[in-house]
Amino acid sequence: MNNSNDNILYLSQKEVKLACKEVDSVAVIREVLHLHGIGETILPDEAYLSWKNSHGEAVRSLNMPGYVGGSLNIAGTKIINGNINNPKRGLPRASGLTMLYDDLSVRIVCLMEGAQISSLRTASVTALAVDVLKGRNIHTLAVIGAGILAKAHIELLVQRIPELRSIRIYDLDVERIHALESELAPFLGEYEVAMRLSSSAEEAIRDAQLIVPTTTTTTGYIQYEWLQRGSILVNVSLDDALPEVVLKADLAVVDDWHLVKSDPRRLLGRMYRQGQIVGPDDVIEHHTGEAPRRIDAQLGEIVAGKKSGRRSLDDIVYVNPFGLAIEDVAMAAHVYQSALKLDLGIWLSR
Template structure:
């Protein structure tokens, strides 16, 4: 038996190839910057994420994230939810660690309107945040970058290298993966492969961690004066980097402090890290030596915080990853797809 309140309707499905084609017509950095500014002005909706973790039959850790969000744009609301699933064992199978879907909603009837592959969008917006952070917080004249981890996110970062970077050093626990990535980009930038993480990091102006590690290994002493650390994979630096950095920046403090699986969230729960407002974790007495998170990227973009204080300060950026960035890009992709009639129409 059918129901008359469910008339025939369609949604648009955009596979990865269509998403990539649409993104080629979008100024990704401008879209991500606009979303961050709107977040700083209170024009976004960012609920908590839902997390499902499990262990595969092979004993590797896997998880699924559901990340809803919305933005108030001049033309109305942009609403959606991203699901992104990952398995730490996938690279050993020759597979990307993560894959998922982004679902965009019709804000008037609340039904799904568009579904698109989200792994490409997720990697692209992550690299865009790093590029924006480097523009805002990189020390003057920075030239050398270190990329720790040579998977999908490393490739996305190399596609959106900040202006001024002329030399990149790569390191991966799998030397073959690092060498393959170096060969793929050698014709457009000076690149070399390091034998270990320390030699990759030392002397670099920009350090980007894009790994799958769950234990820290990167101490403050490896970092050059004035270095900017884009702590993308969130568990690579040791606590002394947080403690000694001249500036600690997050994208959204509420997301960071609620996540006990990542370094800054653990430090907050242990009383070693305070929020930008000086607040401690509920029920926790902070240690006398606890440091405060300085600000958010949005606050710097909107001028509410001045950002870097000295060209000699080490700056730690800890971008948790916000759904609103995926949704802002998804909205832009939707507009291009509608104009091109891209993707496939699916009956609901």
């Protein structure tokens, strides 16, 4: 392969998947969130572009740059575009590219398909949250939604939670569940984990010690009373929980408070604007009514030992992983090194 400075390495989704097999994704996420927790990353606001396509559908494009220090010392950006109507056309809801920059010249050195890394790092953040916030044994996992993110979570969590025996899954489209069941059957059989279709989100959630919503909804529906004592809700798709869950949870954790509060479209950003919540280190001014609920910590602060996590086995834990560009950049850096080692990809002339 020609890897001179005059070329850019391109990695397709298939090649990214092959390279990912060489990467301990949860260890990478732990490393980057630790660096984030001690201030060795740079994470600007994401650029959010939304418009209507020729069919009048709401579509969007996000550009999310980031720098990761420590031993990685690398910067890059993730571009992710989405249309919630894409699955009706047989297309993924979201797709994108991740770019890495040369440390010295800052020219682009690698361009790779972004969706594989995005889904894997999302599942890996959930797995890390379980590692650092787990209380009682997790025998049942509830997954709401049966798409790509659901599959990524199931594949990773089944391997990492040895006591897991049951997955309760719910989706508005039952055929999606059947397709996912069929695809995962050999894998789940190997780990002796049963997947059961639930008749409602409530039914799935009430049975579970770990709940992972992977939907596209913008309307909350998860009620606090559905949650077992000691359970963990990792609100991956961000809007599934009702405000009461955030307000009543014993522990509320985000990945980056600044990004969370800056987004007016998502649950926590809306709650912040309504004066219902404040950040881990915000000063609470005098209130005549009920004081706002304080978000307890950023996940990286818990990983770095700067903030405490679960206080008791009975704590209900709410985790809001906004999704950070530094995670994609760190994952992409490891994928890039694996691809070079495995001789993967195509070199493109500048």
